[in-house]
Amino acid sequence: MAGDEVIRIMCPNLGCQRVLAVPSSARGKLVRCRGCGTNIRIPANRPVPVDLPPAAGAAPAKPAPSAQSKPAA
Ligand SMILES: [Zn+2]
Numbered sequence: 443m444a445g446d447e448v449i450r451i452m453c454p455n456l457g458c459q460r461v462l463a464v465p466s467s468a469r470g471k472l473v474r475c476r477g478c479g480t481n482i483r484i485p486a487n488r489p490v491p492v493d494l495p496p497a498a499g500a501a502p503a504k505p506a507p508s509a510q511s512k513p514a515a
Contacts, residue, residue: 455480 447466453459453475460477470486 449484451482451484453477453480453482 448463449466449468450461450463452461455475455478458475458478458480460475462473462475462482464473464484468484470484472481472483474481
């Protein structure tokens with residue numbers, strides 16, 4: 443691979459929200475926001491666009507077992 447991909451990530455600091463462009467080699471590492479100095483962790487996986495519908499096979503098909511804790515009658 444070329445390895446020249448640039449990852450754009452927004453600073454989680456609500457008072458900053460600066461968009462940082464970091465090289466793909468920074469995945470899984472911490473980068474410091476140049477705007478506020480907050481350490482931001484770059485996700486190892488490629489960011490998934492949440493606006494698109496989940497592709498078949500990409501998302502887990504099993505529902506989260508969070509609402510199945512009913513007491514037995
Ligand atoms: Zn920032």
